[in-house]
Amino acid sequence: MKRILDCRASNFRQMGREELKGAILAAEGRTVMAETVVVSQPLLPEITNAELAKAFGADLILLNVFDVFQPEVRGIVPFDIFNPDSGAGTVSNPIAEIKRLTGLPVGINLEPVDASADAVESLNVLPEGRRATARSLAKAKELGCDFVCLTGNPKTGVTNAQILQAIGTAQEHFGGLIIAGKMHGAGTRGSVIDREAAVSFAEAGADIVLFPAPGTVPGLREEELAGIIAEVKEKGALALAAIGTSQEGADEGTVRTIALSAKRAGADILHIGDAGYSGMANPENIMALSIAIRGRRHTYIRMAASPLR
Structure with a gap:
């Protein structure tokens, strides 16, 4: 089994659920996932945020606010700031196109919304294409998503009980890699750590x-998280530690500190969220996180590796 550190686009194209999980495990805590908001104007309008995240060291791309029934990723059609009429048009399968452009595995968030959640404030109403339903999970499979992340954005009313139910639905209707958990309260009361x-x-x-x-x-x-991760790993799962509370827009030193703490706690994947500038983390913070957990060599290789390899 190749480590994800050594995998290129041609390797990823041949990977299924178990192969991708094995490649992440083999990398021993040196996998970077970058999340981007697909409906935001990209940080650099000529390219997608996903391409920029890959260029700064991401191994896995997680698309947020992606509607499987109205699929769109802004930046696939470049926007020319000197030509207001540019940037129009759609791509029939943005997932396939992002995979082609980056050469990386690509996944999406689908949200297990609990309509009866005890909410901190008014909740957002999500279309089915963003919720973790049987139909949306089947559509995610059809689009070619390599993984789904069953989690909640702010004010969506996602609960642990609904996440648990959604895992079973994903097992039946999706078939790819399943990520599940909460990186913040998602608008509900109670502890995020359970x-x-x-x-x-x-x-x-x-x-x-x-x-x-x-x-x-x-x-x-860190000590509390380490104990829970150890129990999860005994059950055969891997662990992802997420920076999902807008600290992806903090200074590089803060990001490095969080990343190393998460790795000490046992995280196999270090995630960096989308709330820096314009729907993605500060690009320099993606690189800082990557260098902190695996050094310059592996970071620069991922940054430079062509999707044609």
Whole structure:
């Protein structure tokens, strides 16, 4: 099994669920996932945020606010700032195009919304194409998503109970790599860190259980996270630590500190969110995170590797 560090576009094209999970495991905590908002004007209008994230060291691309029934990724059709009429047009399958442009595995967020959630404030109403339903998961498979992340954006009312249910639905209708968990409250009350819920996600078939990284939500300590991750790994799942509370727009030193803490706690994947500038992390922070967890050599190789390889 190749480490994800050594995988190129031709390797990723041949990978299924188990092969991708094995490649991440083999990299020993040196995998970077970058999240981007597909409906935002890209940071550089001539290209997608996904391409920019890859150029700064991401191994996996997670698309946020992606509607499987109205698929769009802004930047696939470049916008010329000197020509207001440019940037129009659509691509029939943006997932396939992002995979072609970056040479990386690409996945999407689908949100297990709980209509009865005890909400902190008014919740957003999501279209079915963004929710974790049987139809949307089947459509994600049809579009060629390599993984789905069953989690919640702010004010969406996603609960652990609904995430657990969605894992079973994804097992039946999706078939790719399943990531499940919460990186913040998603508008609901109660603790984001729930040991029992995390273990139940792994037992239900999640390949990767998602946690907030230490220092990103109040009160989460590295030692506490390490204990929960150890239990999840005993169930056969991997662990993802997420920077999903807008600290992806903090200074590089903060990002490095969070990344190393998460790696010490046992994270297999370090995630960096989309709330820096214009729907993605500050690009320099993606690189800083990557260098912190795996050094310049592997970072520069990922940055430079052509999708034609």
